[in-house]
Amino acid sequence: MTTVETVGGEWIRRDGDNVTLTITRCHACDARWFPPRDVCSHCASTDVHDEPTGDRGVVYASTVVRAGPAAYRPPYVLSYVDIDGVRVLAHGGTGEAFAPGTPVRLGIGEIGRTDAGPLMSYVITAEDGAR
Amino acid sequence: MRPVYVAGAAVHPFGKHPGIKAADLGYAAVRDLLARTGITPEQVDAGFGGSTYGGSLLAQRVLQRVGVSGQPVYTVENACASGAAAVHLGWQLVATGQADCVVAFGADNLTGFGGGTLPLTTGDIEIEQGMVMPAAYAMRAQRYLHDFGAAPEALSAVSVKNRRNGAANPRAHFQGEVSPADVAGSRPIADPLRLLHCCPNSDGGAAVLLCSAEIAAQLPTPAVRIRASAVRSGRFHTGYRDMTWPEITARTAKAAYAMAGLAPSDVDIVELHDAFAIAELLHAEALGLADRGQAHKAIVAGEFDRDGRVAVSPSGGLLSRGHPVGATGATQICEAYWQLTGQAGDLQVPGAEVALTHVTGGGIFGVDNGACAVHILTTD
Numbered sequence: 001m002t003t004v005e006t007v008g009g010e011w012i013r014r015d016g017d018n019v020t021l022t023i024t025r026c027h028a029c030d031a032r033w034f035p036p037r038d039v040c041s042h043c044a045s046t047d048v049h050d051e052p053t054g055d056r057g058v059v060y061a062s063t064v065v066r067a068g069p070a071a072y073r074p075p076y077v078l079s080y081v082d083i084d085g086v087r088v089l090a091h092g093g094t095g096e097a098f099a100p101g102t103p104v105r106l107g108i109g110e111i112g113r114t115d116a117g118p119l120m121s122y123v124i125t126a127e128d129g130a131r
Numbered sequence: 132m133r134p135v136y137v138a139g140a141a142v143h144p145f146g147k148h149p150g151i152k153a154a155d156l157g158y159a160a161v162r163d164l165l166a167r168t169g170i171t172p173e174q175v176d177a178g179f180g181g182s183t184y185g186g187s188l189l190a191q192r193v194l195q196r197v198g199v200s201g202q203p204v205y206t207v208e209n210a211c212a213s214g215a216a217a218v219h220l221g222w223q224l225v226a227t228g229q230a231d232c233v234v235a236f237g238a239d240n241l242t243g244f245g246g247g248t249l250p251l252t253t254g255d256i257e258i259e260q261g262m263v264m265p266a267a268y269a270m271r272a273q274r275y276l277h278d279f280g281a282a283p284e285a286l287s288a289v290s291v292k293n294r295r296n297g298a299a300n301p302r303a304h305f306q307g308e309v310s311p312a313d314v315a316g317s318r319p320i321a322d323p324l325r326l327l328h329c330c331p332n333s334d335g336g337a338a339v340l341l342c343s344a345e346i347a348a349q350l351p352t353p354a355v356r357i358r359a360s361a362v363r364s365g366r367f368h369t370g371y372r373d374m375t376w377p378e379i380t381a382r383t384a385k386a387a388y389a390m391a392g393l394a395p396s397d398v399d400i401v402e403l404h405d406a407f408a409i410a411e412l413l414h415a416e417a418l419g420l421a422d423r424g425q426a427h428k429a430i431v432a433g434e435f436d437r438d439g440r441v442a443v444s445p446s447g448g449l450l451s452r453g454h455p456v457g458a459t460g461a462t463q464i465c466e467a468y469w470q471l472t473g474q475a476g477d478l479q480v481p482g483a484e485v486a487l488t489h490v491t492g493g494g495i496f497g498v499d500n501g502a503c504a505v506h507i508l509t510t511d
C-alpha cells in the first residue's frame with residue numbers, strides 16, 4: 001500500500017483543474033499570510049479571515065537545485081511565486097529556472113518520493129506561451 | 132554606558148576536524164585566550180558561548196574546564212549569528228557595568244553531518260518542500276543579476292578575492308587561491324551558484340575577552356574598543372519582499388553606525404557574512420559600502436580587495452575561512468582585533484583603524500534571515 005503525503009495539503013483548494021491556495025487576510029492592517037493563521041503576525045489582530053487566492057501567479061525568482069535532499073530527486077526547480085499578496089515557494093518546470101516575471105499557473109503534482117510513497121504539493125507550470 | 136574593550140582573541144583553526152567535538156573546539160579557543168591574556172578564572176565575571184549544533188549547555192561544558200564555574204554562563208543559539216550574539220550579550224554586561232570581564236566564544240562542528248547541504252531543522256513548509264540554503268541564495272542571486280544587469284562573473288570575482296585573501300590565513304579552512312575558471316568550472320549546486328560560490332561546512336572555535344578600561348589597562352595584550360554592538364531579528368512577512376535588499380542588515384547596520392557615530396566611509400575593513408558569493412554583494416550594499424545595485428561593479432573593479440577602497444573580508448571570509456556556524460561571528464571579531472592591533476600578519480591591512488563585522492543567522496520561513504549582528508571596533 002502506498003501513502004500519499006501532500007505538503008501543505010490542508011491549504012490547497014481543488015475544483016476540477018482549478019487549483020488555488022487558502023490565505024489569511026487581516027481586516028485591521030490588510031496584511032496577507034500563507035500558510036493561514038488565526039492571529040495577524042503583523043498587528044496581532046484576531047480580526048482575520050481565510051480566503052482563496054486566484055489560480056495564477058508570477059515568478060519572482062527561481063533556481064535549479066542540483067544538490068539537495070534525495071527525497072526531492074535533484075535536479076529540481078524551485079521558485080518563489082507571487083500570488084494575490086503572498087509569495088509561496090513551489091516546485092515546477094523542467095531543466096532550467098524560470099525567468100523572473102514568468103506568468104505561471106497553479107496545479108498539483110509530485111515534488112518528491114520517500115520510502116512511504118509520493119510526496120505531493122502545489123506546483124507551477126508556465127502559462128501557455130510563456131517560458 | 133561605559134566603553135567596552137576587546138583585549139584578547141583566540142581561534143582554533145577552522146577546517147575538517149571530525150574527531151574534535153564542538154565543546155573541544157571551544158575549549159581550545161578559550162584555553163588559548165586565557166593563556167594569551169593571563170586572565171584567571173576568578174577574574175571572569177560571566178561567560179557566553181554561541182553554538183547551533185553543539186548541544187545543550189555548551190558554554191558551561193567549555194568554561195568549566197578552565198575553572199570558570201559558578202559564574203553566570205549562558206549558551207546562545209541564533210543560528211549563524213550565535214557567536215556574535217554571545218559577544219553582544221557579553222558587551223551588554225560590561226557596557227552597563229554589571230561585569231568587568233567576560234569571555235565570549237563560539238564553536239560548532241559540522242563534519243558530523245557528513246557532506247552536502249546543511250540540514251534545516253525548523254520544519255516549516257518550505258523545508259518540507261525541499262528548500263535548502265543554497266537555493267534561497269541562488270534565487271536572491273538570480274533576481275539580483277536580473278534587476279541590476281550584473282554578470283555571473285561578478286559572483287565568481289567574490290570567490291576569487293576571498294579565496295586569495297584566505298590563502299594567507301593560517302586559520303582558514305581553505306588556504307589556496309582559485310581562478311575565475313576554477314569557479315566557473317566547479318560543480319553546479321543551485322543555478323547560478325556553483326560549488327566555489329558556496330562556503331564549506333567547517334569545524335572551529337573562536338573566543339574573545341571583553342572588558343572594562345580598567346581591566347584592559349592591566350593586561351599584557353593590546354585592546355581595541357567596541358564602538359557599537361547591535362543585534363536585530365528579521366521582520367516576518369509572507370508578502371512580496373525585495374530579496375535583493377537584506378533589510379535586516381541595513382537596519383542593524385544603521386543602528387550600529389548611529390551608536391558608533393561613524394559612517395560607512397569611515398570603515399577600513401569589513402568582515403561580512405559571505406556564506407554564498409551573492410551575499411557579499413547584497414550585504415555590501417546594505418552596509419553602505421556600495422550604492423544600491425553597484426556592488427557587482429565594485430567587486431570587479433577591485434574596490435573590496437585588501438588594498439582597495441575598503442577591504443572586505445581580508446581574512447578570507449566564510450568562502451575561504453569556512454563556516455562553523457556558531458563560531459563565525461566570534462572569529463570575525465578576532466580577525467578585526469588582530470587587524471586593528473597590527474597582529475594580522477600576512478593579512479594585515481596597513482593602517483586599519485575602523486573595523487566592522489557583520490553576520491546574519493538562518494534562513495527561516497518568512498524572513499530573509501532570522502538574526503543579524505553588527506559590531507564596529509576602533510583602535511581607540
Ligand SMILES: [Zn+2]
Pocket residue numbers: 026027028029030031040041042043044045
Ligand atoms: Zn494585521
